[in-house]
Structure formats: structure tokens, C-alpha cells
Amino acid sequence: MKHVAMEEAMMSIQSGMRVWIQGMANTPHGLLDAFAKRCEVLTDISVFHLHLEGPTPWVTESLRSKVRDLSLFIGPNLRQAVNSGLSAYIPIFLSEVPWLIRQSEFRPHVALINVSPPDKHGYVSLGPTIEATLTAIEQADIVIAQINPSVPRVMGDALLSTRAITYGVDYDDPLAVSVPRDSDPLTDSIGRYVSELIPDRATLQLGIGKIPDAVLSQLGNHKDLGVHSEMISDGVRILAEKGVLTGSYKVTDPGQIVATFALGQQAMYDFMDDNPSVSIRSVEYTNNTAVIRKNPRMMSINSAVEVDLTGQVVAECIGSKMVSGVGGQMDFVRGASLAPEGKSIIALPSETKSGKSRIASVLTPGAAVTTTRNHVQYVVTEYGVAELHGRTLEERARQLISVAHPNHRDELARAAKQMLAGF
Numbered sequence: 001m002k003h004v005a006m007e008e009a010m011m012s013i014q015s016g017m018r019v020w021i022q023g024m025a026n027t028p029h030g031l032l033d034a035f036a037k038r039c040e041v042l043t044d045i046s047v048f049h050l051h052l053e054g055p056t057p058w059v060t061e062s063l064r065s066k067v068r069d070l071s072l073f074i075g076p077n078l079r080q081a082v083n084s085g086l087s088a089y090i091p092i093f094l095s096e097v098p099w100l101i102r103q104s105e106f107r108p109h110v111a112l113i114n115v116s117p118p119d120k121h122g123y124v125s126l127g128p129t130i131e132a133t134l135t136a137i138e139q140a141d142i143v144i145a146q147i148n149p150s151v152p153r154v155m156g157d158a159l160l161s162t163r164a165i166t167y168g169v170d171y172d173d174p175l176a177v178s179v180p181r182d183s184d185p186l187t188d189s190i191g192r193y194v195s196e197l198i199p200d201r202a203t204l205q206l207g208i209g210k211i212p213d214a215v216l217s218q219l220g221n222h223k224d225l226g227v228h229s230e231m232i233s234d235g236v237r238i239l240a241e242k243g244v245l246t247g248s249y250k251v252t253d254p255g256q257i258v259a260t261f262a263l264g265q266q267a268m269y270d271f272m273d274d275n276p277s278v279s280i281r282s283v284e285y286t287n288n289t290a291v292i293r294k295n296p297r298m299m300s301i302n303s304a305v306e307v308d309l310t311g312q313v314v315a316e317c318i319g320s321k322m323v324s325g326v327g328g329q330m331d332f333v334r335g336a337s338l339a340p341e342g343k344s345i346i347a348l349p350s351e352t353k354s355g356k357s358r359i360a361s362v363l364t365p366g367a368a369v370t371t372t373r374n375h376v377q378y379v380v381t382e383y384g385v386a387e388l389h390g391r392t393l394e395e396r397a398r399q400l401i402s403v404a405h406p407n408h409r410d411e412l413a414r415a416a417k418q419m420l421a422g423f
Helices: 006-011 029-039 076-084 094-102 133-139 185-195 210-217 234-242 266-272 329-338 393-403 406-419
Strands: 018-021 045-049 067-071 110-115 123-125 142-147 159-161 167-170 203-205 226-228 257-259 278-280 298-303 306-308 343-347 378-381 384-387
Touching: 006 029, 006 167, 029 110, 029 142, 067 076, 094 133, 110 133, 185 210, 185 343, 185 378, 210 234, 210 298, 234 266, 266 278, 298 329, 329 343, 378 393, 384 393, 393 406
Parallel strands: 018 045, 018 110, 045 067, 110 142, 142 167, 203 226, 203 298, 226 257, 257 278, 298 343, 343 378
Antiparallel strands: 123 159, 378 384
């Protein structure tokens, strides 16, 4: 690794190059500000990334003709850009992103990463976020690292030799933190119903947000839980500190909390720092269905935008308007379904904030099915649990109507009678 000034590192990026950006908590803001300025004098730049946190200064009208931004998962900061055409979205399972990066038309020339200072052995840490960044580093001709003392020294696949880095730029930048979400009776009710489906000695996969937090908050009296997840947040840290998460009954990585990225408060990153019980791994491992299914009582808990009366799940868009991405929902739904005593659970409020039913007779026009009805086992709202696996279409409709908001049940029942002859 050659230590250089920011400007010198950016001069290595030339017109026609493809650039990968490490995301989530490790979004390298210092590099990105300099990268956007560099793009002003370049053309035909392609930028690839998953969920990014914070500003995206290269995604502007003034740089539209010079830079093509491609999101593999959309964070809140790029939703408007994607839906207005300023950025583009590539739908793909998270587990397949490393495969995509290895294809010649996507292979990055440059990887922009955010790492801890080197230890005495010459290794930095990629911190709380790996996702597909290890593959991008392996494929890139040039790796530019933001050497950041705020990045914790995280274990697992996160340790990287400085020999893999072309240029290192010193830049102190606090990691992105999640916004604390206050609990409320609705999400607490959903969390309670989901927690009742989770037995002791289970292995958990959860996302981020009020519902996953509500689920985790209900698990304080469970015993010997484990975590093998796409992501982890502060709720996982709290359960670990209480001794609930032992991982003793995991088949893969027993005793370790495994994920491919974390996003939480600073306390989460402090917990992960130099902690051998936390293993941040490449998404090729965490989201591999063959790995996931090895863990008995694997519990996949994911959210949705809407679910239709047959069990089709939309999780990435509202009609044709994109809000997130495919992500790893199907990776874990399938892995948990195949695991011994495993369960796949979709949890969502029964209504939108505007009062529209999220249990729908038919999906909103333009919506994309994220998880097929063939894969869904349980759907949970604040009104209870709908068991769908192995049920007829008519039985599924009855189950889902029973967990819909009471204001919409009669209308849903009328729709079911029109669509399903045996209802």
C-alpha cells in the first residue's frame, strides 16, 4: 500500500473505468467527495454499489452525461434518483452479486473502500461491512482505501492485507449510524407474535427496522439462540450482552454471530471491535442457501410492502416505484425453509400509514414479486399469524384475511369469492 494524498489517489481513476463502492456503515465519504470532483473531468464512468449511507455527490444532473450510477440495492438516499432515472437499478439476489462482479462487463477497475489503520502485522479491517466488497477488491486493478481510525477492527473475512491495497488515504470519518426507532403498540404486537414462533436454540436472520427490533426485544427469555444473518443491528448486540445469544447449537460457526454487514449505533461498532464472537463474512457465504440450511431451527424473519391473498410477497417496490431491492430475502427464505425445523416468516403491519390494506386482493399494478407464494410459510401482522405452507389457495386467503386489518376484511372476502371458486 502506498500512502498518498487524496488528489493523487483520484488521479488513478480514468475515463471509461468501472468503480465499486463499499457501502452501509463503511461508505467512504471522504473518497466519494473527491471522486465526484474527479468525475467532472472524466467521461464514461460506471459506478456500482449496494446500499450506501450519506450523500452521493456524483449522482447529479451536472454529472449525468459523465457518470452512470447503478444500484444493486437502493437506500433511502437514492430512491428519488432511481425513480427519476438519474440512477439505475439492477434486480439481483444479494448472494449473486459477487458472481455479477466477476463478469467481464461488470468487473470493476477500481474499488473504493473504508478500512481501519493497519495493525502490527500489516492487516487492516473492512469493518462492519463486507457484502460483495471482497470480490470487488479481488477483481479490481486499483484499490483505494480510506484509512479511517473510526473503523473498528472486525473479525471474520474482514481482515485484509495492506498488500491488496494500491493507495491509502488518511481520513478520519465517523461511521454511519442507524436512527433509533421508538417502539409502539403495533410493532410490539407483531414482534410478540413472531417471537412466539421462535423456539429456544434457534438461529436467527433479521433485517433492520422497527419490526426486527421489536422481535429481538421479545427474545430476552429465550435460551441459546444463534445468529446467521445478512445484517445485524443493536438488538443483536443487546441480546448478546444479556447472554441470550450463545450460538451453541449452530452447525455453522458455533458460538459466533455471523453477518455480512452491520448498521447500528456507535455502541454496536464498539461491541464488534476486536471481538472474536462476531464474524463478518462475504455475502457468498452468509447468503448461501446451502450454508443457511445446515443450521437447525433456522428462522428467517423479513418484511414486506404488501402480500396478496395467495401469498405473493412484494418487498422492493410500491407498484412500479422502487424503494429498496431484492436483497437477500429469497436467499434466507429458501435456506430457512429447507433447514431442519426451520421457518420462513414475513412480518408487516396490516395497513399503510394512509390506511390502505397491506394484505391485498391483487398486487399493486407494476409491483414485482420478491418472494413467490410457493416459498412463503408464515405471514405475521399485529392481528396474528397466517400459516400458508401446504395450504390451498382458498385456505391461504382465509388465513391472510384473518390477519388483515378489520376495516378491510369484508372487502378482501368479497374479492376472494370472485377470484377463488372454492372460497
